[in-house]
Amino acid sequence: MVKHITTPxxxxxxxDLKCGDNVMISGVIYTSRDAAHKRLVEAHExxxxxxxxxxxxxVYYVGPAPAQPGQVIGSAGPTTSYRMDAYSPTMIxxxxxxxxxxxxxxxxxxxxxxxxxxxxxxxxxxxGALLSKCIKKAEVIAYDDLGAEALRRLEVENLPxxxxxxxEGNNLYEIGRKEYLxxxxx
Amino acid sequence: MREINAQDITAVVKKLxxxxxxxxPEDIQDKICKACDAxxxxxxxxxxxxxxxxxxISLDNAVPICQDTGMACVFLDIGQEVHVNGNIADAVNxxxxxGYVEGCLRxxxxxxxxxRVNTKDxxxxxxxxxxxxxDTFDIMVAPKGFGSENMSQIxxxxxxxxxxxxxxxxxxxVEDAGPNPCPPIVVGVGIGGTFDKAAYLAKKALMRxxxxxxxxxxxxxxxxxxLEKINALGLGPQGVGGLTTALCVNIETLPTHxxxxxxxxxxxxxxxxxxxxxx
Numbered sequence: 001m002v003k004h005i006t007t008p009x010x011x012x013x014x015x016d017l018k019c020g021d022n023v024m025i026s027g028v029i030y031t032s033r034d035a036a037h038k039r040l041v042e043a044h045e046x047x048x049x050x051x052x053x054x055x056x057x058x059v060y061y062v063g064p065a066p067a068q069p070g071q072v073i074g075s076a077g078p079t080t081s082y083r084m085d086a087y088s089p090t091m092i093x094x095x096x097x098x099x100x101x102x103x104x105x106x107x108x109x110x111x112x113x114x115x116x117x118x119x120x121x122x123x124x125x126x127x128g129a130l131l132s133k134c135i136k137k138a139e140v141i142a143y144d145d146l147g148a149e150a151l152r153r154l155e156v157e158n159l160p161x162x163x164x165x166x167x168e169g170n171n172l173y174e175i176g177r178k179e180y181l182x183x184x185x186x
Numbered sequence: 187m188r189e190i191n192a193q194d195i196t197a198v199v200k201k202l203x204x205x206x207x208x209x210x211p212e213d214i215q216d217k218i219c220k221a222c223d224a225x226x227x228x229x230x231x232x233x234x235x236x237x238x239x240x241x242x243i244s245l246d247n248a249v250p251i252c253q254d255t256g257m258a259c260v261f262l263d264i265g266q267e268v269h270v271n272g273n274i275a276d277a278v279n280x281x282x283x284x285g286y287v288e289g290c291l292r293x294x295x296x297x298x299x300x301x302r303v304n305t306k307d308x309x310x311x312x313x314x315x316x317x318x319x320x321d322t323f324d325i326m327v328a329p330k331g332f333g334s335e336n337m338s339q340i341x342x343x344x345x346x347x348x349x350x351x352x353x354x355x356x357x358x359x360v361e362d363a364g365p366n367p368c369p370p371i372v373v374g375v376g377i378g379g380t381f382d383k384a385a386y387l388a389k390k391a392l393m394r395x396x397x398x399x400x401x402x403x404x405x406x407x408x409x410x411x412x413l414e415k416i417n418a419l420g421l422g423p424q425g426v427g428g429l430t431t432a433l434c435v436n437i438e439t440l441p442t443h444x445x446x447x448x449x450x451x452x453x454x455x456x457x458x459x460x461x462x463x464x465x
Contacts, residue, residue, distance in 0.1 A: 103366035125368035127240040128253040176427030181420040
């Protein structure tokens with residue numbers, strides 16, 4: 001069964017999501033990766049206003065390829081999330097409710113997720129051509145000088161993902177592997 | 187002496203950068219299809235199906251398979267009886283520049299590792315020069331994504347660690363990487379040489395077709411054994427559980443010192459790209 005999620009991603013919506021759920025994400029989401037995260041957190045530490053209101057938003061860790069003629073955006077699959085671990089607890093406590101990436105997260109990120117009720121989605125890494133088709137509109141809203149790493153506002157329709165870590169801290173990377181090995185070694 | 191013009195190198199590198207990023211090698215396509223058929227775990231099989239659908243979109247539309255169009259690794263096998271009119275490195279970098287800009291490929295290179303300002307044209311390429319007998323000039327372009335590059339490791343084992351030490355280290359690298367490098371992965375292993383040559387061998391191993399085993403039967407068997415052991419880990423596609431953690435293990439070796447046993451593991455994702463041409 002697929003759960004359809006539309007942003008804003010409220011606390012109530014997050015509480016309904018469980019590790020392993022198949023989801024389709026629609027609505028406005030924001031991109032940022034390594035360099036943009038550094039700027040966001042540094043701006044926050046200086047007491048500056050951020051380029052967008054992060055409350056109940058989903059961040060997509062992606063640095064898209066440039067659009068070819070006729071495309072909204074080039075290939076746009078997830079990048080590896082652990083590189084944002086240094087910044088994510090701050091962003092989560094500022095209200096960022098969902099993260100979309102791939103790969104492991106640190107205990108500090110998971111603790112912040114459980115504390116405020118946030119969720120970590122995984123999209124299929126390396127499927128950038130396919131995922132770009134779910135992006136209907138893309139605009140750079142900050143840090144244009146960063147090129148692929150600029151902060152973008154995306155409008156997405158039915159972007160496929162899985163709940164990797166839910167707001168209780170249940171982790172598909174641990175549970176999915178364990179269940180498969182129980183099946184394989186039966 | 188055979189004469190080659192630098193402009194011809196530029197034109198070929200440009201074309202290879204674009205084609206390598208749009209069109210997944212046939213042997214990798216074949217491995218993904220076979221893995222999809224053999225995968226017993228439903229979620230894992232559905233992920234492999236999406237991965238297949240993705241590279242088919244790229245084949246049909248000439249768009250990058252993955253947004254990480256990589257750092258351009260360019261392997262040159264230059265015949266010693268060839269003379270190039272012009273600067274080879276400049277010619278290669280101009281080809282990378284044109285390919286990445288005109289091909290709408292992502293510019294992922296920063297000029298300084300700490301200052302981190304993007305060069306905006308994906309240069310410089312990482313160029314590997316190899317001088318060979320004859321008058322041939324071979325170019326291999328391998329765009330290397332860093333999700334998988336970051337999960338690579340090297341270790342200077344002791345001779346007493348032996349074969350078991352090598353096996354344990356390769357498995358540990360894959361286990362440590364977990365879901366991060368976009369499994370199913372291709373594993374390049376370099377054994378022997380020096381610290382730096384082992385790493386080079388591991389990267390070279392990723393350039394070999396996944397249909398071709400090491401010419402030495404001992405290492406061919408080791409490649410098969412390691413692939414089985416990796417696929418018994420249960421990580422599966424994207425690390426969410428399943429049989430298909432790796433598509434292939436390729437090993438390359440060199441003689442080494444009496445005191446050493448260097449082992450390097452270079453991991454590549456399911457978008458293992460390389461494209462070759464001869465001038």
